[in-house]
Amino acid sequence: MNMMLRRLSRAATAGLVAAAALTAAAHSAEAADTLGSAAAGQGRYFGTAVAAGHLGEADYTATLDREFGSVTPENEMKWDATEPSRGTFTFTSADRIVDHAQSRGMDVRGHTLVWHSQLPSWVGTLGASDLRTAMKDHISGLMGHYKGEIHSWDVVNEAFQDGGSGARRSSPFQDKLGDGFIEEAFRAARAADPAAKLCYNDYNTDGVNAKSTAVYNMVKDFTSRGVPIDCVGFQSHFNSNSPVPSDYRQNLQRFADLGVDVQITELDIEGSGSAQAADYTKVVQACLAVERCTGMTVWGVTDKYSWRSGGTPLLFDGNYAEKPAYDAVLSALGGPGGPGEPGGPGEGTATCTATYTRTADWDGGYNGEVTVTAGSEPIGSWTATVTLPARQSVSALWNGTAAFNGNVMTVRPSWNGALAAGTSTTFGFTVTKNGSDAAPAVGACTAS
Ligand code: G3I
Numbered sequence: 001m002n003m004m005l006r007r008l009s010r011a012a013t014a015g016l017v018a019a020a021a022l023t024a025a026a027h028s029a030e031a032a033d034t035l036g037s038a039a040a041g042q043g044r045y046f047g048t049a050v051a052a053g054h055l056g057e058a059d060y061t062a063t064l065d066r067e068f069g070s071v072t073p074e075n076e077m078k079w080d081a082t083e084p085s086r087g088t089f090t091f092t093s094a095d096r097i098v099d100h101a102q103s104r105g106m107d108v109r110g111h112t113l114v115w116h117s118q119l120p121s122w123v124g125t126l127g128a129s130d131l132r133t134a135m136k137d138h139i140s141g142l143m144g145h146y147k148g149e150i151h152s153w154d155v156v157n158e159a160f161q162d163g164g165s166g167a168r169r170s171s172p173f174q175d176k177l178g179d180g181f182i183e184e185a186f187r188a189a190r191a192a193d194p195a196a197k198l199c200y201n202d203y204n205t206d207g208v209n210a211k212s213t214a215v216y217n218m219v220k221d222f223t224s225r226g227v228p229i230d231c232v233g234f235q236s237h238f239n240s241n242s243p244v245p246s247d248y249r250q251n252l253q254r255f256a257d258l259g260v261d262v263q264i265t266e267l268d269i270e271g272s273g274s275a276q277a278a279d280y281t282k283v284v285q286a287c288l289a290v291e292r293c294t295g296m297t298v299w300g301v302t303d304k305y306s307w308r309s310g311g312t313p314l315l316f317d318g319n320y321a322e323k324p325a326y327d328a329v330l331s332a333l334g335g336p337g338g339p340g341e342p343g344g345p346g347e348g349t350a351t352c353t354a355t356y357t358r359t360a361d362w363d364g365g366y367n368g369e370v371t372v373t374a375g376s377e378p379i380g381s382w383t384a385t386v387t388l389p390a391r392q393s394v395s396a397l398w399n400g401t402a403a404f405n406g407n408v409m410t411v412r413p414s415w416n417g418a419l420a421a422g423t424s425t426t427f428g429f430t431v432t433k434n435g436s437d438a439a440p441a442v443g444a445c446t447a448s
Contacts, residue, residue: 034067042378048298055097060320063302069417072265082094084120102401108151113143114181114185128176139185139188151416155200159173159174160215162204164210183222186229187228199263200218203236207246223260230261239308239311248282269283272324281329353375370411370427370428377447378419382446383412388440394409397409397429400414401414
């Protein structure tokens with residue numbers, strides 16, 4: 001199946017399952033008693049890393065589906081998993097995660113396009129010119145497969161050395177292409193999926209230090225020169241050797257002040273009991289204090305499958321019981337009674353508006369775009385309906401998930417549900433005219 005057919009087929013599958021799945025998604029959006037819904041009440045997403053191999057385990061998927069609003073494939077989108085030999089892409093495991101997420105109304109983070117680790121050996125054998133081509137082909141092949149389906153991509157991961165120098169880490173990319181490989185990767189990523197947020201992701205950059213300052217200077221340079229970058233990911237793997245830094249919020253804020261979003265991308269904190277809970281509280285509070293901290297992802301559902309399982313660093317124990325850290329995170333997120341939720345400020349008063357524009361037009365079709373704008377309260381999610389004139393049909397949709405009932409398309413967010421008061425997002429769609437050039441009608445927008 002070629003890439004375009006596969007993508008349309010992926011979109012159709014998502015549309016078909018959306019109607020059934022949205023019941024569950026809408027349910028969790030109504031009660032802010034889960035991590036995902038409480039975070040949505042604060043205008044953030046709360047996600048987890050997921051391994052495709054565990055999706056068959058009932059307790060794993062029940063916990064995942066109940067609690068989280070975003071998923072990051074833990075290994076399945078890495079280079080060794082997706083392009084084990086040059087030009088041959090395999091998406092089976094990653095598709096499994098993306099399909100599962102979409103069927104439950106969850107968003108997906110992409111991890112990761114260019115990284116020195118989990119890199120198949122053929123990449124390291126290439127000369128500079130070939131390597132540059134292979135890097136760009138990998139980016140366009142992987143991002144193209146999921147175009148419109150990933151809210152944020154870790155474009156380059158861990159390109160800086162640890163320690164005090166702030167130097168770049170040795171890798172085939174760094175050693176053969178030089179410092180410019182990061183910029184080249186981001187430019188290729190923007191071309192491959194213009195709707196995705198493009199992130200630089202790293203560890204030991206959580207506080208203000210030489211490594212984070214080196215990343216900061218790179219982001220500052222990129223934004224000043226118009227190199228496309230939208231976000232910085234802070235992995236946030238903490239333990240007693242690497243505790244939550246006291247200047248965590250300050251560090252997130254200095255990046256946000258450069259005009260990029262910040263995201264906590266791989267959070268885990270070794271420990272147990274109230275000490276671990278207190279550390280998780282610090283992290284959540286830091287993110288909530290930074291307006292451009294758009295979401296948090298913990299690096300796994302359960303302690304038993306963590307890459308640091310011995311350190312019990314996650315929110316659910318090996319039996320999927322909620323740990324004190326879980327209660328602390330839920331409470332820090334506002335828990336039951338968060339903004340717009342039952343018992344909370346703005347309960348029942350959240351509103352939104354939807355306006356329609358035709359953004360492109362050709363003989364057989366057109367592109368439409370709907371702008372959804374939150375009213376005077378923050379909203380956790382929204383629903384907009386688009387009624388198509390007779391004969392017209394939708395062939396593609398981005399930045400939203402659709403369920404069809406006759407000629408009425410009901411659209412809900414993909415990654416873009418949470419909106420601060422007065423802010424907007426858009427979704428778009430391609431229509432086949434089938435002889436009718438009439439405009440669709442956009443119905444009332446409802447917010448939750
Ligand atoms: O799937 C094979 C299995 O078939 C085989 O029997 C087994 C034997 O070792 O290996 C399995 O693969 C392992 C894979 O995880 C899946 O469990 C790899 O060996 C192992 O190296 C791999 O570890 C992953 C690690 O990245 C590799 O660098 C972890 O799951 C994953 O959590 C971790 O995630 C990274 C982020 O991508 C980047 N930031 C740091 C973070 C933690 O290291």
